Amino acid sequence: MQEFVDALPLPAIVVGRDERLLAANAQAIQLFGRGVLGRHYITSFRQPALLDAIEQVMSDGKSRQARYLSTEARRDKTWAVHLAMMGADRPMLITFEDQTATEEAGTMRRDFVANVSHELRTPLTALIGFIETLRGAAKNDPAAQARFLEIMDREAVRMNRLVEDLMSLNRVEATERIRPLDLVDLASIARSVIHALEPLAAERGMTIVHENLEDAARLPGDADQLAQVITNLVENALKYSGFGKKVTLRMETVDNHPMTRGPAASLSVIDTGDGFNPELIPRLTERFYRIDNHRSRELGGTGLGLAIVKHIINRHRGRLRIESAPGQGSVFTVILPTKVSI
Numbered sequence: 001m002q003e004f005v006d007a008l009p010l011p012a013i014v015v016g017r018d019e020r021l022l023a024a025n026a027q028a029i030q031l032f033g034r035g036v037l038g039r040h041y042i043t044s045f046r047q048p049a050l051l052d053a054i055e056q057v058m059s060d061g062k063s064r065q066a067r068y069l070s071t072e073a074r075r076d077k078t079w080a081v082h083l084a085m086m087g088a089d090r091p092m093l094i095t096f097e098d099q100t101a102t103e104e105a106g107t108m109r110r111d112f113v114a115n116v117s118h119e120l121r122t123p124l125t126a127l128i129g130f131i132e133t134l135r136g137a138a139k140n141d142p143a144a145q146a147r148f149l150e151i152m153d154r155e156a157v158r159m160n161r162l163v164e165d166l167m168s169l170n171r172v173e174a175t176e177r178i179r180p181l182d183l184v185d186l187a188s189i190a191r192s193v194i195h196a197l198e199p200l201a202a203e204r205g206m207t208i209v210h211e212n213l214e215d216a217a218r219l220p221g222d223a224d225q226l227a228q229v230i231t232n233l234v235e236n237a238l239k240y241s242g243f244g245k246k247v248t249l250r251m252e253t254v255d256n257h258p259m260t261r262g263p264a265a266s267l268s269v270i271d272t273g274d275g276f277n278p279e280l281i282p283r284l285t286e287r288f289y290r291i292d293n294h295r296s297r298e299l300g301g302t303g304l305g306l307a308i309v310k311h312i313i314n315r316h317r318g319r320l321r322i323e324s325a326p327g328q329g330s331v332f333t334v335i336l337p338t339k340v341s342i
């Protein structure tokens, strides 16, 4: 029996006719501890769902499935347990199939759909409401009509942005495993982004300055995606700073960066805006996460900007470093390897 379970790729246990654990392979020992060998199954497993299944299989001899939950290094794991007699009046074989990844993927998918629906619902509800008003109460009021159409326009633009961001997130995820190999110049990409965002900065009375963007910084990359990274970071710096503030883009190239363990270019987007509590840093790159929900929405944000940034940087095998303190502004630094490594 021991040799038999040792040959199985899953945690496997054999329970003898005397209801004691007859054999367990190394994976099962890791799950239940060495002490279970020779013990009664009731004291070994303890979870009612599994115990019930064992009793039923013993009484009618029919194979069954059950769920077993464990905790490993503070992470919950879910197991699909298969129970079967190895012949009439023979021991029972119990195997444990790890279902954690599948369950987590399911939860993530459901959360994602719930978030998207919620984000779309707010502007849609507004649109439906205003259409009704335009048909009814505001039917003969051109001033009100103009005002409502303005709001409807804004809400439609917001929905459009959300859909665009979702599609771009999808595209980035689809290419994440394919390393970009074209040599691009990060400095010139950054300069063109600054050029494109200058009108937005001017609108807010802000200026964008750059340091060390004159010399080329060549690296293997996807030019469009890198432009999107810089755009999202500079847009944030502009959005979350007050009127008249300054945003700085600073480029540095180093022979050996500790965060990528090799030659790298690092581009920092520095603002002197609101800043935030550094405890929130790990959450910023989550999809739909916004520190100040209301404020971000007001500014037309979807909360997907930094999630997209993160995926693009991953694809480039780079790193994102975020530093901030409330009222002190923030620094978002993108560190990208400059050498193609296999």
Ligand SMILES: Nc1ncnc2c1ncn2[C@@H]1O[C@H](COP(=O)(O)OP(=O)(O)OP(=O)(O)O)[C@@H](O)[C@H]1O
Binding pocket: 165, 232, 236, 237, 240, 241, 271, 273, 274, 275, 276, 284, 285, 289, 290, 291, 292, 296, 300, 301, 302, 303, 304, 305, 306, 307, 330
């Ligand atoms: N430079 C910054 N200063 C202060 N807070 C920031 C800065 N950049 C991002 N944040 C915070 O992080 C949150 C997430 O940023 P992210 O770019 O992912 O979403 P967003 O800006 O709200 O929406 P979107 O980028 O999709 O328009 C923002 O809502 C904001 O609260």
Ligand SMILES: [Mg+2]
Binding pocket: 232, 235, 236, 301, 305, 306
């Ligand atoms: Mg943003």
